[in-house]
Amino acid sequence: MASAKLSIRQVEIVEAVARHRSVSKAAAELHVTQSALSHALGVIESDLGVTLFNRAQAGVEPTPFVEPFVARAATLRAIIADTKSELESQTKKTVRPLKIQCGFRAGALWVTPALAALTAEISDFKADLNFNMDSFQSNLESGVVDIGLGTPQEFDTQAEFMIEPLGQLKNRIFASPNHPLTQVAAVTMDDLRQYPMVGNLIVPPHADIFASNPGRLGTYDPATRTMRCAISINTIGGVIDVLRRSDGIARLPPPLVEEDVAAGYIVQLNDELIEHIPIDVHIIVRKSAFERRDVKLCIDALKKVNAWRTAQPKI
Numbered sequence: 001m002a003s004a005k006l007s008i009r010q011v012e013i014v015e016a017v018a019r020h021r022s023v024s025k026a027a028a029e030l031h032v033t034q035s036a037l038s039h040a041l042g043v044i045e046s047d048l049g050v051t052l053f054n055r056a057q058a059g060v061e062p063t064p065f066v067e068p069f070v071a072r073a074a075t076l077r078a079i080i081a082d083t084k085s086e087l088e089s090q091t092k093k094t095v096r097p098l099k100i101q102c103g104f105r106a107g108a109l110w111v112t113p114a115l116a117a118l119t120a121e122i123s124d125f126k127a128d129l130n131f132n133m134d135s136f137q138s139n140l141e142s143g144v145v146d147i148g149l150g151t152p153q154e155f156d157t158q159a160e161f162m163i164e165p166l167g168q169l170k171n172r173i174f175a176s177p178n179h180p181l182t183q184v185a186a187v188t189m190d191d192l193r194q195y196p197m198v199g200n201l202i203v204p205p206h207a208d209i210f211a212s213n214p215g216r217l218g219t220y221d222p223a224t225r226t227m228r229c230a231i232s233i234n235t236i237g238g239v240i241d242v243l244r245r246s247d248g249i250a251r252l253p254p255p256l257v258e259e260d261v262a263a264g265y266i267v268q269l270n271d272e273l274i275e276h277i278p279i280d281v282h283i284i285v286r287k288s289a290f291e292r293r294d295v296k297l298c299i300d301a302l303k304k305v306n307a308w309r310t311a312q313p314k315i
Helices: 008-020 023-030 034-048 064-090 104-121 136-142 206-210 236-244 254-262 293-311
Strands: 053-056 059-062 098-102 127-130 147-150 161-169 172-175 218-221 226-229 250-252 279-286
Touching (some): 104 161, 104 293, 136 279, 161 293, 279 293
Parallel strands (some): 098 127
Antiparallel strands (some): 053 059, 172 250
């Protein structure tokens, strides 16, 4: 391979094409024309003396020479994000709010109470919440998100991330009081498959339960090992509202719906035959962001909320 200098932009170009397996899609993401991106790839290949991509029927296929680009792209994005953050602090510009990403259930049980306590104690504490788990890993890797709450299967615990267990989500099956299954003594998985599942994505390990489901629970995606619910709603209030007026069912943590259950809006099904696998929720933070004061304060607050929840019979 010829000796050649590489710019950050060139690494970004190769990584984007490899990720999309498409020059046109990468060009759209990078806001350049397809012809300009093709020319840039040609220059990189010429300078390095290697072939980075082979043409395929559905796009392009990376050669082994692309692996170093992909491996280092996330690190470069993180360095850039950290550098910008430090410059903003040094020049006393407005520091961006703490960015937190998690599912709406983890948000309701841990994040919202933690931020309520922090904002009451610290007047200038600011945070932005994202309850949509799309692009969860890439957002953390690139520095778009500072703190993530989720499952850490895809993260390298020995490299860029600090990963620490927080708590568990223990879900049960809920429906409206007039749902047909409320009359069934013991609900089974086959019974559930007859009705649409309401909520957001069902994350592993629950996806394994539904992997062969042909019914109305949702659509299983083996590539991402997730299932998209038949009715996708990303707020606890929205899920409960749909359950009140439909024949849908939902997996929800009991602490989030106790008041609604007591009011008779929705009820927990008699589902002792359903396999209940708790979801282990972890705090995931890039090690380079862990030194930030607001990150440390938020992590401490999350742990305090979890300790309080654990000690209480109800939330």
